[in-house]
Amino acid sequence: MRARALAAAAALLGGAGLLWATSPAPRAKAPAVPQRIVSINLCADQLVLALADRGQIAGLTKNATDIEMSGEAAKAYGIPLLSNSAEQILAIEPDLIVGMPASRSAALRALPRQDYPLLDLATANTLGEIYTSIRETAAAVGHPERGSALIARMQGELAGLPKPGKGRVAAYYQRRGYMTGTGTLIDELMGRVGLVNLAGKLGKPPLSQLSLEEMVAAQPDFLIVESATDVVTDQGSEMLHHPAIKDIPRISIPQAWTVCSSPAYTQAARSITAQIARIDGDRS
Amino acid sequence: MNRFALPRWSLIAALLLLTLVAAIGSLLFGAVDLSVARLIAAATGDGDGVASVILFDLRLPRTILALGVGAILGLAGAALQGYLRNPLAEPSVLGTSNAAALGGVAALYFGIAELHPVMLPLLATGGALLSLALLFILSGKAESPLTLILAGIAVGTLAVAGTSLALNLSPNPFAAMEIMTWLLGSLENRSFDHVWIALPCIAIGGAMLLWNGRALDALTLGEDAAQALGTDLRRTRLRLLIGTAIGVGGAVAVSGAIGFVGLIVPHLIRPLTDRSPSAILLPSAIGGAALLTLADLGVRIIPTTNELKLGVVTAFLGVPIFLLHLMRERRIW
Amino acid sequence: MVSITLNDIGVTLGRRTVVHGVSAAFRAGTLTGIVGPNGAGKSTLARAMLALVPASGRAEVDGIDVTAMPRADLARRIAYVPQGQTLHWPLTVERLVGLGRLPHLAPMSRISDADSAAIERAMARADVLELRDRIATELSGGERARVLFARALAVEAPALIADEPLASLDPGHQIDVMDMLRAEAAGGGLVIAVLHDLTLAARYCDRLLLIDGGRIVADGTPTEVLTAERLRAVYGIDAAVETGGEWPTITLFGRAR
Numbered sequence: 001m002r003a004r005a006l007a008a009a010a011a012l013l014g015g016a017g018l019l020w021a022t023s024p025a026p027r028a029k030a031p032a033v034p035q036r037i038v039s040i041n042l043c044a045d046q047l048v049l050a051l052a053d054r055g056q057i058a059g060l061t062k063n064a065t066d067i068e069m070s071g072e073a074a075k076a077y078g079i080p081l082l083s084n085s086a087e088q089i090l091a092i093e094p095d096l097i098v099g100m101p102a103s104r105s106a107a108l109r110a111l112p113r114q115d116y117p118l119l120d121l122a123t124a125n126t127l128g129e130i131y132t133s134i135r136e137t138a139a140a141v142g143h144p145e146r147g148s149a150l151i152a153r154m155q156g157e158l159a160g161l162p163k164p165g166k167g168r169v170a171a172y173y174q175r176r177g178y179m180t181g182t183g184t185l186i187d188e189l190m191g192r193v194g195l196v197n198l199a200g201k202l203g204k205p206p207l208s209q210l211s212l213e214e215m216v217a218a219q220p221d222f223l224i225v226e227s228a229t230d231v232v233t234d235q236g237s238e239m240l241h242h243p244a245i246k247d248i249p250r251i252s253i254p255q256a257w258t259v260c261s262s263p264a265y266t267q268a269a270r271s272i273t274a275q276i277a278r279i280d281g282d283r284s
Numbered sequence: 285m286n287r288f289a290l291p292r293w294s295l296i297a298a299l300l301l302l303t304l305v306a307a308i309g310s311l312l313f314g315a316v317d318l319s320v321a322r323l324i325a326a327a328t329g330d331g332d333g334v335a336s337v338i339l340f341d342l343r344l345p346r347t348i349l350a351l352g353v354g355a356i357l358g359l360a361g362a363a364l365q366g367y368l369r370n371p372l373a374e375p376s377v378l379g380t381s382n383a384a385a386l387g388g389v390a391a392l393y394f395g396i397a398e399l400h401p402v403m404l405p406l407l408a409t410g411g412a413l414l415s416l417a418l419l420f421i422l423s424g425k426a427e428s429p430l431t432l433i434l435a436g437i438a439v440g441t442l443a444v445a446g447t448s449l450a451l452n453l454s455p456n457p458f459a460a461m462e463i464m465t466w467l468l469g470s471l472e473n474r475s476f477d478h479v480w481i482a483l484p485c486i487a488i489g490g491a492m493l494l495w496n497g498r499a500l501d502a503l504t505l506g507e508d509a510a511q512a513l514g515t516d517l518r519r520t521r522l523r524l525l526i527g528t529a530i531g532v533g534g535a536v537a538v539s540g541a542i543g544f545v546g547l548i549v550p551h552l553i554r555p556l557t558d559r560s561p562s563a564i565l566l567p568s569a570i571g572g573a574a575l576l577t578l579a580d581l582g583v584r585i586i587p588t589t590n591e592l593k594l595g596v597v598t599a600f601l602g603v604p605i606f607l608l609h610l611m612r613e614r615r616i617w
Numbered sequence: 618m619v620s621i622t623l624n625d626i627g628v629t630l631g632r633r634t635v636v637h638g639v640s641a642a643f644r645a646g647t648l649t650g651i652v653g654p655n656g657a658g659k660s661t662l663a664r665a666m667l668a669l670v671p672a673s674g675r676a677e678v679d680g681i682d683v684t685a686m687p688r689a690d691l692a693r694r695i696a697y698v699p700q701g702q703t704l705h706w707p708l709t710v711e712r713l714v715g716l717g718r719l720p721h722l723a724p725m726s727r728i729s730d731a732d733s734a735a736i737e738r739a740m741a742r743a744d745v746l747e748l749r750d751r752i753a754t755e756l757s758g759g760e761r762a763r764v765l766f767a768r769a770l771a772v773e774a775p776a777l778i779a780d781e782p783l784a785s786l787d788p789g790h791q792i793d794v795m796d797m798l799r800a801e802a803a804g805g806g807l808v809i810a811v812l813h814d815l816t817l818a819a820r821y822c823d824r825l826l827l828i829d830g831g832r833i834v835a836d837g838t839p840t841e842v843l844t845a846e847r848l849r850a851v852y853g854i855d856a857a858v859e860t861g862g863e864w865p866t867i868t869l870f871g872r873a874r
Contacts, residue, residue, distance in 0.1 A: 069457075175458060177473070209590055211315035212473050216337050234392060234462050239473035244341035369705035502719055504706050505699070505768070512667050512697035513772075514689030514720040558712050 033142030034096035034117070038082065038089055040107065042070060043100040043260035044121065047133060049075045050150065050263050052141040058092045068228045071256040071264030086110035096140060100124075100133065100260070124261030126188050127158075133261060150263055157266040158192070164276040165194025168221035169201060170251070171210070175229055175236035181206040185261055186224075193272050195222065216244050222279070223248045224272070226255040251275040290556050292563065299570040303351065306577035310347040311339065314584055345476045348483070350577040353471070353539045356486045356531040357381075358572020359565060361546020362553070363493040366500030366561030367524050371554075372433055372609050374546030375532045378419055379440025380412050381541035384529075385466045386446045387411025388537045393454035393462075405485050409533030415439045416525050468595030469542030471580050478538040485534020490569065492527025496520055497562030504561065542594050544602020545572050551605050575601075618645045619694060619775035619807050621666055625674035628661050628831075635661045637831040638674070643809060645775065648802035650818040650839075651811045653828035654852050659811045660700060660780050662828065666809075667697055667778065678776070692720035696772035698779040700811075702761050704754050710764050711749040714740055717771025736771050743767035743797060759790035766797055776807040783814055795821045819843055819865045827851060840865050849873045 036058040039045045045064040048057055049072035057079050063069045064076040082088045086107045089097070094116055099105060102120040119140045124130045131151050138147025170190055172180040180186040181199035183206050190197045198220045199208060210218075223245065229237040230252055252275070257268035290298070312320065318335055325331035326339045361374035375381045387407035391397040397404040422435035447466055451459035499520040502510035511517055536542075549571040550564050557563035576594070579601075583592040621643040628636040636658045643649055651659045665672040668683040668691065676683045678694050696717070704713070717739060718732040728736075740746045743763045748756065753764055762782065769777060779798065783791045791814065799821050802808040812818040818825060819839040827835040827842050829851045835842040840860050848856045848867070855870040 063457075066457075176461065211591070213315040213338050213342055216342065217316040217334050219334065234456055234458065235465050236458050236461060242341070242473055243475050243477075244337050498719055498722070501716055504704065504708060504713070505716065505765075506701070506703035506705070508664065508667075508669050508699040509697060509703065511669055511688060512692060512695070512699070513716065514687075514692035516688055558709060559706050560708055560712055561706065 031095055031117075031142075034094075034140070036092055036094045037096045037098060037141060038092055038094040039064075040082075040084065040089075040097060040099045040102060040105050043123070043262065044098040044102075044119075044137075045070060045076065046072050046260050046262035046264070047100070047121070047137040048098055048141065051134070051138045051143055051146050053143075054079070056141060058094060059088065067256065068226075068254060069256050069259060071254075071260070071262050071267070073256065089116075098137065098140070125183055125185050127192075127265065130154075130185075130261045130263075130265055134263070154263060154266050158269060161192070161269055162273055162277075163192075163194030164273050164280065165190070165196075167194065167196055169198050169218075170195040170222040170224055171198035171215065171218070171220045172224045173210070173215065173240065174226060175240070177209050177211055177215075177239060179204060179208050179210045181208055185265070186258055189258065189265070189269055189272065190224075192269055193276065195272075195276075212239065212242055212244050215248075220248060222251050222276070224251045224253065227252045228255055249279045251279075292557070295553075295556050295567055296570065299567055299574060303570055303574040303577065306574045306581065307347050307351060309581050310350060310577050311343050313581060314338065314343055341475065342473075345479045346471050346474050346580070347577065348479050349471050349474050349538060350580040351573040352479075352483055352486045353535040353542065354545055354576025355569040355573040356490055356535050357542065357545035357576065358549035359490055359493050359546075359569035360528045360532050361572070362550040362561070362564045362568035363496060363500065363524055364528060364546065365550055366565075367496070367503065367520070368432055369503060370432055371551065372547065372606065373436075374544070374550075375412075375528065376440070376541060376543035376545075377433065377547060377606070378436035379415050379438075379443055380419075380528060380532055381536050381543065382440045382443035382447065382467070383415030384408040384412040384533045384536035385541040386443045386450065387533065388540075389447050389450045389462075389466055391537075393451060393456055401481065405481050405534045405537045408537035409485065409529045411443070412533040412536070413525065413529035415443060416529060420521075420525075464593065466540045468593035469536075469540035469598075470583075470591070470593050470595075471539055472591055474538060482534045482538045485530050485537075489527045489529070489531020489534065492523045493531065494565055494569075495523055495527075497565055500561035500565075540595070542576065542598055544598045544606070545576055548598070548602050548605055549575055551609075620644055620677075620679060621695075621776060621807060621809075622677040622680075623662075623666065623674070624677070626662065626665050626676055627673040628658070628665055628670050629673075630661070630670070635831050636665065636672070639828075639831075639833055640674075641826060641833065641836060643776075643807055645807045646802060646805050647823040648798055648808045648810065648821060649824045649826060650822035651809065651826045651828060652813070652815060652818050652842075653834075657828045658831040659828050661831075663778050663780050663809065663811055667691065667695060689720045692772065692774070694774055695776040695778060696769040696774040698765055698769045698777070698782055700780040700784070702758070702765060702785075704761070704765075707752045707754040709749070710745055710751050710753050710756075710767075711736065711740070713753045713764060714745070714767045714771050717768045717773075720772060735773050739767045739771035739773075742770055742800070744793075758785055759787065759793070762786055762790060762794055763797075766794065770801075775805075777801055777809070779808075779810045781811050781813065783812065783817065791817060815843060815848075815867050819867060843867060 035056055037048055037052055037056050038059040039048045042061050042063050045060045059080050059082040060076055062081045062083055064081060065073050067073045084107050089107060096117050098119045100121040101123055102118055121133045121136060124133050134150055135147045138144050172186045179199050181204045182197060187197045198218055225240055229240045232238045232241050251272055253268050253271050257264040316338060322331060322335045323339055326335035357375060364373040365371055387410050388404060391404045391407040419435050419439050423432040448463055451463050499515045502513040502515045507517060549568045553564045553567045553571050579594055579597045582597055583594055586592055623639055623641045626636055626639045639662060653659050661670060664670045666676050683691055715736050718728060718735060740749060743766045745763050745767050748760060782794050795817055798808050798810055822839055825839050825842040826833060834851055835847060843858055843865050845856055845858050848854055853873045855873050857868045859866045
């Protein structure tokens with residue numbers, strides 16, 4: 001949720017991030033194929049892992065190997081994990097820093113030199129923006145052809161995808177009752193599989209808190225939950241197992257596939273369609 | 285004669301009435317506006333599904349917990365004040381609630397609670413018991429009320445630090461948010477599962493605390509006089525320790541550490557009685573039930589983006605009373 | 618007839634032995650004063666009779682070991698006025714005096730008519746009837762002493778132990794309290810009072826127990842116990858004791874040199 005709240009906040013401030021990126025700060029030019037890439041947030045980790053060679057990557061964030069949060073976790077093992085400290089970045093002497101977004105990073109601001117080559121990606125809230133960030137990253141890490149190939153593969157996978165939602169209403173319901181709203185990747189994902197986002201129906205902002213009572217009253221056809229909350233581990237996840245909402249059919253997907261605008265988007269889309277089909281199959 | 289003292293039965297009747305009103309309010313109001321007619325229909329069994337789920341699965345367990353948790357916190361405050369002869373004594377000021385929260389946190393976040401449902405209240409009770417024992421050792425036989433409160437601050441701070449540490453050590457990435465709920469308390473999103481955890485503990489603990497009326501009265505004259513009046517102090521202390529630990533432990537295990545209820549309620553009730561410790565026990569339990577239910581109603585009605593934590597409301601009510609007592613005591617220090 | 622017997626009582630508090638092998642017997646109808654310098658073990662000895670401190674030897678009430686007796690049982694036999702006017706809650710005088718009935722109440726029962734009558738008698742004897750609705754913590758020291766005494770009387774125990782009941786009272790109120798103790802003994806009660814005022818002790822007590830260093834130094838009538846040599850030895854004071862009258866009178870001169 002923390003990561004998602006961050007992502008949502010970043011979405012709200014997305015414009016600001018872009019502004020910062022285009023500001024005329026003196027930046028060193030990255031070499032054509034950088035060899036010491038440092039990623040400073042989880043979303044950037046995903047793109048770097050998908051597009052750069054393992055040997056090019058000098059540092060990822062500490063959640064990069066968490067299978068619940070990182071879609072490319074398997075590839076991340078063995079690569080140094082940084083704890084968002086300027087010291088570590090300084091020691092690496094990176095020839096490319098990737099952030100999504102890189103603005104507002106305290107660690108970067110703390111660096112004595114501000115002229116490291118920087119790729120500041122905007123937070124993507126649509127599939128098109130995902131493709132853009134893939135293309136930009138691929139170019140920055142020196143493998144533009146991999147970007148094109150990845151985009152083509154994703155387009156292929158999504159093209160054949162059915163729309164089993166049939167206009168039914170779903171809520172993306174997270175720990176502590178946070179609900180993901182319109183203008184987000186989740187919202188686009190729902191539309192892609194034929195679901196209507198409850199948050200949109202209720203006119204809620206990109207991230208809102210919906211009480212169990214309101215959820216019961218709203219009676220969505222599906223709850224989409226993060227697979228990490230499938231078992232009760234704390235009070236935050238406990239509420240998603242409240243008897244009051246136990247009868248609403250559930251679709252469970254790993255947060256890793258949706259938390260970032262990453263190539264895992266297609267996996268999420270495929271999984272949701274498959275789960276809707278299974279729920280419908282059980283019913284008939 | 286005390287000008288405000290009410291006959292015992294009329295005080296209890298008035299408090300019960302207030303509690304009933306609070307409970308009905310708690311069932312009527314919530315995040316979703318449901319008409320009274322729709323709720324009554326749901327209550328009588330021929331309502332729509334949404335209304336009956338909201339009434340029976342959400343509002344009813346929450347109301348029952350508010351009543352029970354409030355009752356045990358009010359009662360524990362009254363009993364501890366009587367035993368320690370200090371109007372500032374109560375579970376949260378003495379660090380007992382926070383220690384129970386630490387026990388609960390340990391049970392939940394290290395997977396101990398999954399072994400058996402009884403582990404959660406058991407560890408919370410254990411935490412509370414340890415803190416009370418530590419408190420009694422730290423404050424010893426000191427007559428100054430300050431010593432006890434300082435010992436309570438030490439125990440409470442230790443428990444809060446322990447809770448933070450436990451959550452930070454646990455594999456949970458959402459520790460910060462969880463810490464807040466445990467330290468400020470909340471009854472949001474509770475179900476009957478929680479009722480079954482808390483209520484038996486509250487009933488057992490409550491019975492053990494109510495048992496002490498006469499011993500607490502005798503303690504008005506000091507420990508020696510109380511024993512010379514036939515009080516078995518050792519048993520009283522044991523009943524009080526275990527009763528408070530079980531009751532507060534069971535309550536905190538589901539609600540987190542809600543502060544000051546045990547301070548506010550006896551303070552308000554005492555002037556309405558003959559001021560003897562036994563006279564405030566039962567009224568403080570009923571008053572605590574009413575207060576916490578009303579406070580919980582408040583957090584639902586006060587329009588905020590995120591629901592207020594219960595401990596925020598009770599702290600705003602409780603701290604002025606705490607300060608009032610401090611000012612009064614200051615001349616003795 | 619109530620009796621208290623001490624047989625080789627010893628009390629050790631922490632590492633310090635406060636009372637050494639004290640033996641004595643107390644009978645109904647007498648007022649016994651326990652006197653001695655500060656730290657002599659007077660209060661501790663009194664507390665040992667009530668099983669309030671762990672003691673070696675044997676303290677008996679009516680022939681029964683006090684440590685073996687249920688507390689409520691002991692409470693019905695000996696009423697106790699502890700040192701200091703401890704009062705933690707602002708109770709009314711009547712409610713406070715009523716605490717004296719606690720040893721008589723059956724479990725889960727309220728105060729009976731018989732209890733109410735005993736409370737009335739106690740308040741009458743201690744002359745606090747007109748204070749009944751006052752808040753006890755708001756009374757003057759003298760009034761409070763009488764109220765706490767009434768509380769002990771309400772127990773209607775055959776024996777009464779008062780620990781320094783005269784502390785912080787003016788002479789008039791001291792005499793009031795001694796009169797009440799005297800009256801209890803005259804009425805057949807076994808009364809023991811820990812006292813500091815030797816003049817009043819000599820004036821009122823039937824018997825004095827002089828204690829020093831945890832041991833009984835002298836035991837007998839005031840005339841037998843209070844001699845100038847003993848006062849010099851025990852208190853380190855120079856005093857003249859006149860024994861011509863009904864009771865000895867003591868004139869203090871100063872520290873012994």
